[in-house]
Amino acid sequence: MLNLSVRNETSTLRAVLLGTAQRNGPTPKAEEAYDPKSLEHILAGTYPSESDMCEEMRRFEEVLKRYGVTVYRPEIIADLNQIFSRDIGFVIDDYLIKANILPDRAEEWQAISPVVNQIHPAKRIIPPSEVHIEGGDVLLWNDYIFVGTYKGADYADINTARTNMLGVHFLRETFPHKIVKEFDLVKSMTDARRNALHLDCCFQPVGKNKAIIHQAGFRNPDDYRYLRDLFGEENLFHIDAEEMYQMCSNIFSISEDVVVSEQHFTRLNNWLREQDVIVEEIPYQEIGKQEGLLRCSTLPLYRD
Incomplete structure (x- = not known):
């Protein structure tokens, strides 16, 4: 059996499912x-090529393995x-929760069945069909x-609205020992600069007590203030x-102490180094054209 353990975003990673861009299909x-x-890149003729995306994911896998991480891949x-394995499932504590994703993407779950089948059935959770939830909207921070x-x-x-309030209530009922806090995100079908596709597109904890945040990604200013007060403004980038x-x-x-980041994120990467975090820079800009990046490509299975 494959053991699971994920309680936050930053503890030492031991095992992860990394998506794949192989045989990705036509534009x-x-x-x-x-x-x-x-949509923007499809219309502009700049949608990423399979070869470029495969090379970016190869570089990502190379870094993970260099740090001793066991890397699983989909069929x-x-x-x-x-590519975006975070959308199809996520681990909380020692449970794997199947995401209720867009119907067109159901086959992606079947592709990871060899990994899922190694997990004890009692540790797999399938929400009811009316519960909408994707892994990019779920971030763990110990008791939260x-x-x-x-x-x-x-x-x-x-x-671009992927997680409903039934999803929030489902997590509260399933993990009553946790503090489940929801955040109302800005959504747009036409403007990617005004669309927080998932929570991890406008917020993510890093290091021991820091976080990256985009204030305008939250529809309700109180949601931003909640995180500012929780982490402390001095700890926010x-x-x-x-x-x-x-x-x-x-x-x-x-x-x-170690993050993987896109090589063009100069301001962020410099700040992370100022926080004594080792930054492993790789190219991931082509995959980013699909409104997902490094966290989106991973489904962590075990962290210390």
Whole structure:
């Protein structure tokens, strides 16, 4: 059996499921885009090539293995985008929760079944169908579960709204010993600089007590103030709309002292080094054209 343990975003990583860009399929049509940034690049003719994305993921895997992390990969299904494994499942404590994702992406779960089947059935949780939740909206910080959602009356019409309040309530019922705090996120189907696709697109804890945050990603100013007061303003690295667009909050922690970050995030990477964090810089800009980055590509299975 495969043991699970994830209680925060930054403890030392031992095992992770990393997505794959192999046999990713042709460039989607505009009407097939799930998010405004992908649509932007489809229309501009700058959508990333499979070869470029495979090379970026190879570099990511190389760093993970250099730090002794066991890396699992999905089975490859032809013409299926399997890069963003965070969307399809996530671990809280020692349970794997299956995400209720967009129906068009259901095959991605089947592709990780060889890994899922190694987990004891009692440690697998499948939410009811009316519960919408994706792993990018769920961030762990010890006693806290932070959950991105969208509370607008037009939730059903917004393709970029991925986690509903039933998802928040489900986590509260499933993990009653945790503090589950939801955050109402800004959503847009047309403007990627005004679209927090998931919570990890505008916020993420790093190191021991720091966090990256985009204040304008929260519809309710009280949600931003909650995190500011919890972490302390001096421990927050604020990113602007352009940096959110480039996915600056979507780096990935191997431990409290080591992060993997995109090589063009100069301001962020310099700040992290000032916090005594080792920054492993890799190219990941092409994958970022799909409004997802390093955290989105991973499903951590075990952290110390």
